Amino acid sequence: MVVSVRTYDQVGEAANALSSDREAYFLAGGTLLMRGVNEGSRALSTLVRTTDSSLRQIQSSGSRIEIGAAATMSDILANRELSFLHPAARAVGGPAIRNMATAGGNLFARTPYGDLTTAFLVLDAMVNFAGGSQAQLPLGQFLAEREKQPRPLVAGISIERPTSAAAFRFLKVSRVKPERLSVMCMAALLPQSGGRVQGARVAYGAMAPTPIRMTAVEQALEGVTLDESGVQAAAAAANTGASPATDAIASEWYRREVAPVHLKRLLLGQGS
Ligand SMILES: Cc1cc2nc3c(=O)[nH]c(=O)nc-3n(C[C@H](O)[C@H](O)[C@H](O)COP(=O)(O)OP(=O)(O)OC[C@H]3O[C@@H](n4cnc5c(N)ncnc54)[C@H](O)[C@@H]3O)c2cc1C
Known part of the structure; x- marks a missing residue:
């Protein structure tokens, strides 16, 4: 299949080319897109890129x-x-x-x-x-x-920018090396005032069709101290709002089973 690649000097030109052709895809690093091209995907007949x-x-x-x-x-x-x-x-x-x-x-x-x-x-x-x-x-x-x-x-x-580096936490759970695809990943912003969490934000990856904010977990964290007893309610809400899939990396059951464990590790600063 013939693939047309249009390269533009300016990002504005590339944006115009993309918006005027509903069949076109933007080509960035190509780590995902080029797989599709190499597999002969018919949808990927026009690629737009920029050197800007x-x-x-x-x-x-x-x-x-x-x-x-x-x-x-x-x-x-x-x-x-x-x-x-x-x-x-x-x-x-x-x-x-x-x-x-x-x-x-x-x-x-x-x-x-x-x-x-x-x-x-x-x-x-x-x-x-x-x-x-x-x-x-x-x-x-x-x-x-x-x-x-x-x-x-x-x-x-x-x-x-987080007000303190310690307020931001990220953890990825993976089993397959070296590609290390996510069983799940978790991110949290945990600002504290007087030793208590205020305005927590928590997000999961690979636990829903797209990365999602975990609002039930966030609510359970409001006003707590980040210790074993303080994070219990958040761990109990670990799967509320999640809809993980079963894929080659892990089953839905497994993802739900381990989510509270990893969430606790993240909140207690034991993740990596
Ligand atoms: C072996 C391997 C391992 C990987 N491991 C991981 C991993 O551990 N974690 C992870 O998150 N991802 C992983 N990926 C997936 C991928 O590499 C990343 O998600 C990467 O950030 C995708 O960016 P890209 O520039 O390569 O996107 P591309 O392949 O260029 O594009 C992907 C899609 O995004 C669109 N797009 C890209 N940029 C723009 C833009 N600026 N505006 C509009 N549309 C745009 C494209 O049109 C296309 O639809 C892996 C991929 C491979 C092949």
């Missing part, structure tokens, strides 16, 4: 950090300001994949992928678009709508 380096920039502005959609996991790992995010970026594939896999592409990766996106969910992430009328969407809304046409060009992800 602005799409790869990582910039701070006050309490927020804007990560360009084309920034790779390796770019994130090389950036000291994003050190709190390194466990999540390092969790994606092996070194070769991390050199190619982009932050933007991770937003579209189907479960059990989406480790970085799970971390973004607890960092009040906003998805920014290139061109068109739609400027920004909260990440949760973006994920709920991402399978819908048309496919907009994501320009970047704006995240909130």
Whole structure:
């Protein structure tokens, strides 16, 4: 099958090309897309890419950090300001994949992928678009709508910098090496005041069709201390709102069984 690849110097041109052709897909690192091309997927006959380096920039502005959609996991790992995010970026594939896999592409990766996106969910992430009328969407809304046409060009992800590095936690549970696909992954932002949690955010990856916020867990954490007895109610709510699948990595039953154990480890700071 003939595949047409259109390359543009400017991100705006690529956005226009994407919005004017409903059959076209944006090509970022290609770690997922090129699989489909190599398998001869008929849906992937037109690919749009850009050489615009602005799409790869990582910039701070006050309490927020804007990560360009084309920034790779390796770019994130090389950036000291994003050190709190390194466990999540390092969790994606092996070194070769991390050199190619982009932050933007991770937003579209189907479960059990989406480790970085799970971390973004607890960092009040906003998805920014290139061109068109739609400027920004909260990440949760973006994920709920991402399978819908048309496919907009994501320009970047704006995240909130945690007030303290210790407030942010990430844990990935995997069994298959070296690709290390997620049985599940978990991210939490646990701000505290006077030793008690205030405004917790918790998200899971590979526990639903897309990464999701775990609101029942968040509510159970409000006002508690992060010790064995304080996290009991959150552990009891560990599966509320989750809808894990059975796949080659783990069964739905197994994912539900181990979720409370791993959530407790995350909350007690015993995860890695
Ligand atoms: C061996 C292997 C191991 C992997 N391990 C992991 C893992 O551990 N964890 C994990 O989360 N993922 C993993 N992945 C999946 C994948 O590498 C990552 O999710 C990666 O971040 C996808 O980004 P990409 O740039 O390669 O996306 P691409 O393959 O280029 O694109 C994927 C999809 O996203 C769309 N897209 C990409 N960027 C944009 C944009 N800016 N705007 C609009 N649409 C866009 C594309 O059109 C396409 O539909 C693995 C993949 C492989 C092959």
